[in-house]
Amino acid sequence: MIKHSRQRDAILDYLHGTTSHPTAETVYENVREQIPNISLGTVYRNLNMLADAGDILRLSCGGTCDRYDGNPELHYHFLCKECGRVSDLEMEGLSHINVIAGAGFGGTIEGHVTYFFGCCPECNAKETV
Amino acid sequence: MIKHSRQRDAILDYLHGTTSHPTAETVYENVREQIPNISLGTVYRNLNMLADAGDILRLSCGGTCDRYDGNPELHYHFLCKECGRVSDLEMEGLSHINVIAGAGFGGTIEGHVTYFFGCCPECNAKETV
DNA sequence: ATAATCAATAATAGTTACTACTATTATTAT
DNA sequence: ATAATAATAGTAGTAACTATTATTGATTAT
Numbered sequence: 001m002i003k004h005s006r007q008r009d010a011i012l013d014y015l016h017g018t019t020s021h022p023t024a025e026t027v028y029e030n031v032r033e034q035i036p037n038i039s040l041g042t043v044y045r046n047l048n049m050l051a052d053a054g055d056i057l058r059l060s061c062g063g064t065c066d067r068y069d070g071n072p073e074l075h076y077h078f079l080c081k082e083c084g085r086v087s088d089l090e091m092e093g094l095s096h097i098n099v100i101a102g103a104g105f106g107g108t109i110e111g112h113v114t115y116f117f118g119c120c121p122e123c124n125a126k127e128t129v
Numbered sequence: 130m131i132k133h134s135r136q137r138d139a140i141l142d143y144l145h146g147t148t149s150h151p152t153a154e155t156v157y158e159n160v161r162e163q164i165p166n167i168s169l170g171t172v173y174r175n176l177n178m179l180a181d182a183g184d185i186l187r188l189s190c191g192g193t194c195d196r197y198d199g200n201p202e203l204h205y206h207f208l209c210k211e212c213g214r215v216s217d218l219e220m221e222g223l224s225h226i227n228v229i230a231g232a233g234f235g236g237t238i239e240g241h242v243t244y245f246f247g248c249c250p251e252c253n254a255k256e257t258v
Numbered sequence: 259a260t261a262a263t264c265a266a267t268a269a270t271a272g273t274t275a276c277t278a279c280t281a282t283t284a285t286t287a288t
Numbered sequence: 289a290t291a292a293t294a295a296t297a298g299t300a301g302t303a304a305c306t307a308t309t310a311t312t313g314a315t316t317a318t
Contacts, residue, residue: 001286001287003284003294004284004285004295005284005296008295023275024276025275037296038296039296040276041276041278041296042296042297045295060191064275064305078234078238080236089230090234091229091230094229097243100223101218104219104220105207105218105219105220106250106253107247107252107253108247108248109207110246113243114226115241116238116241118236118240120235121234123236124235132266134265134267134313134314136267170270170306170307171266171267171268173304173305173306174267174306175266177306193276193303194304194305195305
């Protein structure tokens with residue numbers, strides 16, 4: 001049975017209030033402003049619980065550590081190779097690529113993980129100056 | 130230009146001789162059969178050099194550690210949620226999804242990383258028995 | 259051929275991101 | 289209120305990788 005906790009609520013609130021796809025460490029630093037003695041282990045445990053429950057998304061974009069997204073709706077992400085920022089992409093779903101992948105494959109395709117990379121609008125602007 | 134060394138050649142040979150997408154640890158264990166005193170650090174260093182040079186692929190499929198593929202041609206991978214195996218998918222390229230993602234996005238899409246997941250043919254067979 | 263030079267290695271120490279453990283505290287059910 | 293139990297803080301531990309360093313081996317100059 002799952003109980004309520006101040007710590008978990010604070011973590012969720014922080015994630016809902018940002019679009020920056022923070023790392024566990026960043027979540028920790030920010031939630032500590034409200035709960036100074038929160039433990040890093042608590043942050044990790046709750047991020048895992050929330051992600052497993054489908055309340056948030058865990059993003060593994062190939063970097064050294066995972067990132068978290070307070071928006072649990074399936075959507076796609078963009079990773080800027082210049083500044084490292086992860087941003088949301090507003091685009092249609094790509095479920096048709098599951099069909100493409102499944103053609104001639106004996107197994108069952110349940111889904112895919114995709115992220116796009118390149119140069120974000122901000123870094124593009126910087127470079128042309 | 131990348132030079133030859135007995136160790137690097139052995140690592141490449143091993144990767145060319147398998148389709149199992151091994152981890153660095155597995156590469157280490159297997160290459161040690163030929164070069165017993167090769168160091169794990171050497172394996173990591175050479176895998177990184179080869180991947181950076183484009184001679185092999187580094188795969189980050191969300192698991193705890195990276196995997197390596199001796200085939201440097203861009204292709205797609207499938208991750209079985211049952212047995213954890215990573216296999217190659219023979220399918221057409223998906224560069225059109227870069228266009229989809231780029232529509233309405235101010236930045237530049239250079240590429241994407243995609244892997245598919247589900248149940249592989251072997252595990253499907255096991256379950257229906 | 260031999261010495262000088264440079265690159266690659268083995269061994270190992272260090273780091274990062276995360277997980278496990280344990281005693282204590284907070285929340286919920288009775 | 290009290291008992292049951294989930295969640296916590298703090299700490300120790302682990303896995304995967306990276307950096308350092310002394311040594312070995314290969315290449316080049318003499």
